[in-house]
Amino acid sequence: EDQVTQSPEALRLQEGESSSLNCSYTVSGLRGLFWYRQDPGKGPEFLFTLYSAGEEKEKERLKATLTKKESFLHITAPKPEDSATYLCAVFKAAGNKLTFGGGTRVLVKP
Amino acid sequence: NAGVTQTPKFQVLKTGQSMTLQCAQDMNHNSMYWYRQDPGMGLRLIYYSASEGTTDKGEVPNGYNVSRLNKREFSLRLESAAPSQTSVYFCASSDYRFHTEAFFGQGTRLTVV
Numbered sequence: 001e002d003q004v005t006q007s008p009e010a011l012r013l014q015e016g017e018s019s020s021l022n023c024s025y026t027v028s029g030l031r032g033l034f035w036y037r038q039d040p041g042k043g044p045e046f047l048f049t050l051y052s053a054g055e056e057k058e059k060e061r062l063k064a065t066l067t068k069k070e071s072f073l074h075i076t077a078p079k080p081e082d083s084a085t086y087l088c089a090v091f092k093a094a095g096n097k098l099t100f101g102g103g104t105r106v107l108v109k110p
Numbered sequence: 111n112a113g114v115t116q117t118p119k120f121q122v123l124k125t126g127q128s129m130t131l132q133c134a135q136d137m138n139h140n141s142m143y144w145y146r147q148d149p150g151m152g153l154r155l156i157y158y159s160a161s162e163g164t165t166d167k168g169e170v171p172n173g174y175n176v177s178r179l180n181k182r183e184f185s186l187r188l189e190s191a192a193p194s195q196t197s198v199y200f201c202a203s204s205d206y207r208f209h210t211e212a213f214f215g216q217g218t219r220l221t222v223v
Contacts, residue, residue, distance in 0.1 A: 034211050043114075043200055043214035044153070087153065089212075097160075097168065098143060098204070098212050102152035 002027045004090055006101035013108045016077050021104045023088035024070040033071050035064050036087040038103070044087055047073075078108045112136050116201050116215035123191045123222045131186040131218050133201030141204045142184035143168075143212065144176060146197040153200065159184055191222045 036044035048057040050066040063074040145153040155168030157176040204212035
């Protein structure tokens with residue numbers, strides 16, 4: 001059975017304290033892995049797509065990487081506005097559906 | 111540039127009542143999805159439609175029905191609402207042919223009393 005697991009569930013950081021979020025997956029026929037940001041009361045907002053092991057994507061203070069079994073979202077020198085829940089999701093061609101992990105709630109304190 | 115539009119944004123139902131959640135996208139996407147989000151449970155797939163004319167069950171389909179009305183619209187129906195269906199519901203769309211990201215609506219917060 002396909003599984004997507006995110007850790008930790010919650011992360012409290014001081015402003016400027018870099019850290020990493022993990023998304024591990026057991027999916028056959030992976031076609032893409034996506035990272036989303038979700039603010040309270042809003043729908044998930046797309047951040048990155050990764051398609052193959054070794055691929056990396058960057059956007060401001062965020063960097064996403066992918067291996068054959070997991071993906072990391074690195075937050076470098078975070079600011080309070082980076083506080084949000086970060087979700088990863090995997091897409092497999094068979095069935096054409098997107099499966100999400102449980103998310104990591106990040107709180108960055110000034 | 112609306113993207114994915116869901117209606118209503120908020121709804122309170124009594125146990126046993128029925129309602130339909132509406133979703134429309136203007137990005138010409140093939141695939142559309144309905145998720146529910148509960149505290150500590152992440153986003154769980156209820157139903158999805160890979161393309162116009164097809165629908166399939168996701169992880170938690172019991173108590174729900176869907177209709178892919180046309181390429182733009184995908185509705186979710188609760189025939190007899192139960193308190194366990196209290197949740198935030200999100201509709202999303204994507205173009206699966208290119209394995210691109212899904213875009214989400216703003217959600218419908220449903221309370222069943």
